[in-house]
Amino acid sequence: MVNQIATSPARTGHVLHRFANPGRFLRLAAKVQPYLTVAALVLLTVGIGWGMFFAPADRIQHDAMRIIYIHVPAAWLASSGYLALAVCSVLSLVWRHPLADLAAAEISPVGAAITAVALATGSIWGRPMWGAWWVWDARLTSVLVLFFLYLGHVALVRAFDDPERGQRAGAILALVGVVNLPIIKFSVDWWNTLHQPASITLSGSPTMDSRMLWPLLFSALGFSLGFAALVTARLRAAVMERRIRGLLLAQAREGNT
């Protein structure tokens, strides 16, 4: 039993490293990518089309609430994308997984873009509903901090001549920034915010009409699969680029000898 516990991290590392082979990853990713992309496009078309044209308007917010079919999925994805970045950082720091470094570097620009979308669409919704483009509310401010964490990761990973040092520094920043995720989630409960509390929770039934909830869930799943498809495409390119650098280096060495 003690031996089993002692060897379990090594076993986990072994399982994870099975997918570290670049050739194996590229073959698997090339097969998965079209399915991810098509599924994302279908779900987004259904979710957004349903939400825009068939779901009822809100009694108080009227049609402006239709912005939630993109704002809420983008906001969920901003946080879950950061969680994915943190998981990759753990894999990189603990198991030195070579693909985890590349994945983290590819997640952060996409995460920053999706967080910008969440902030911008929230701001566009806020203008007619709150009468202001921006308020220094706990939820908005903590999501803005998340945006800066993503940008910090993007910059830090590329700030060193030695890519390994940049990736390690980025991984540490990503893990430190995880503290912001519960702050984002619970900001509407801990502080008196202008931003409304969660309409959908894991513990209780949603406070949203099912005619609005279903298109929102379709859209959220579409956003998530679209995010996965984008990161997979970028990661495939990054693996190929690393191989190109290796080949060019080998050619340069051969030329020198």
Added chain:
Amino acid sequence: MTHLPYILSAYGLTALVAVALSFGAISRLRSARKRLAQLDPRAR
């Protein structure tokens, strides 16, 4: 439909970001694949 300019701005901006990210990823993937095929014809 009420608030149409706000709705169109929000959806337009999101579509713009999605298209920019997708084209960026596709062009990067294509150029990496092409460059790799030139350097190592066995690579897939």
